[in-house]
Amino acid sequence: MHAKTDSEVTSLDASSSTRSPRRAVYYVQSPSHDGEKTTTSLHSTPVLSPMGSPPHSHSSSSRFSASRHRNNHxxxxxxxxxxxxxxxxxxxxxxxxxxxxxxxxxxxxxxxxxxxxxxxxxxxxxxxRPMKPKILIKSIKFDHLRVQAGSDSSGVATDMITMNSTVKFTYRNTGTFFGVHVTSTPFDLSYSDIVIATGNLKKFYQSRKSQRLVSVAVMGNKIPLYGGGASLSSSTGVPTLPVPLNLTFVIRSRAYVLGRLVKPKYYKRVQCSINLDPKKINVPISLKHSCTYD
CATH class of the missing domain: 1.20.5 (Single alpha-helices involved in coiled-coils or other helix-helix interfaces)
Structure with a gap:
């Protein structure tokens, strides 16, 4: 083989350039030692043009892909x-x-x-509310009546009266679904605005749609009459003339319809006019038509 001249190299380069316009291939000369002769040979070591990819492009893409994968993750x-x-x-x-x-x-x-x-x-x-109890005063009986001279607690001389009586009345609960608890104010028996006897009703319970006969003892012991007792005094100690008396009290009833939440109350004020005949001691006196109810 003979060494190519510079003109041949140039011609070869021109022909290669003509055949491959898109990618140029360059050749470099490298010395070759053959025995003692030193010749110059051409080794076709291709060098990529700037249009090609750099050698490290693959590793850069890998790092970019890994980085993007990490970012995505x-x-x-x-x-x-x-x-x-x-x-x-x-x-x-x-x-x-x-x-x-x-x-x-x-x-x-x-x-x-x-x-x-x-x-x-x-x-x-x-x-x-409309189921009010019904009260009817039946009678009063005077068991004992006596007027005598005496003196009050301060020593003032006056006529004094002592009496025992019993008042009877009927109490009827008209409630169809509840019972009632019954109390009252004192039963006051008065003469000329002077209370000469009093009595207390014992509290009781009346079941629904039932009634009972109630008796209350009304008594007074040596009540001073002062100037009002002149017409009542006598040698026997018993009045000879009829004695006008008044009986007053209030009956209080409380129903427990729904325990203690619904408990209607009923009040009945009773006032009776009594004409005491001394001849009717120990004889019940009817009061059916002698009382008013409010």
Whole structure:
């Protein structure tokens, strides 16, 4: 082989350039040692043109892809955390709303129950009001009556009266679904506005739609009459003329319709005019037509 001249190299380069316009190939000369002769040979060592890719492009792309993968992974992780936090906040809000709803339902239930119970109690109260107890004073009997001279606690001389009597009346509970507890004010028997005898009713309970006969002892012991006793005194100690008396008291009834929540009260004021005939001692005196009821 003979060494190519510079003109041949140039011609070869021109022909190569003509055949491959898009990618040029360059050749460099490198010395070659053949025995003692030093020749110059051409080794076709291709050198990429600037249009080609650099040798390190593959590793750069790999690093870029890994970096983008890590960024995508990090973004997905943050997105996952955001989703979890958002789901936690949403669940917390739902729990709070559920708790508020239960409270509202409970309060609404209490309010509705209170309104219904109040309405029911009002109905019971209105239904029980017309069912007033009926009271009828039957008679009074004077067991003992005596007027005698004496003196009061301060030593003032005056006529004094002592008497024992018994008042009887019937009490009827007209309530169809409740019983009543009955009390009264003192039974006062008066003469000329002076209370000469008094009695107390013993408290009792009357069941529904029932009645009873009640007796009350009305007594007075040495009650001073002062100037009003002149017409009552006699040698025997018993009045000779009829004695006008007044009997007054108030019957109080309380019904427990619904325990102690619905308990209507009934009051009956009774006033009786009595004409005591000394000849009728120990004889019951009818009061059926001598009393008023308010």
């Amino acid at each position: 990090n973004n997905k992780s943050w997105k996952g955390i955001d989703v979890i936090e958002e789901e936690g906040l949403l669940q917390s809000e739902l729990d709070r709303q559920h708790s508020l709803s239960r409270r509202y339902y409970f309060l609404a239930f209490l309010l509705g129950f209170f309104l219904l119970f109040s309405l029911f109690s009002l109905i019971l109260w209105c239904a029980s």
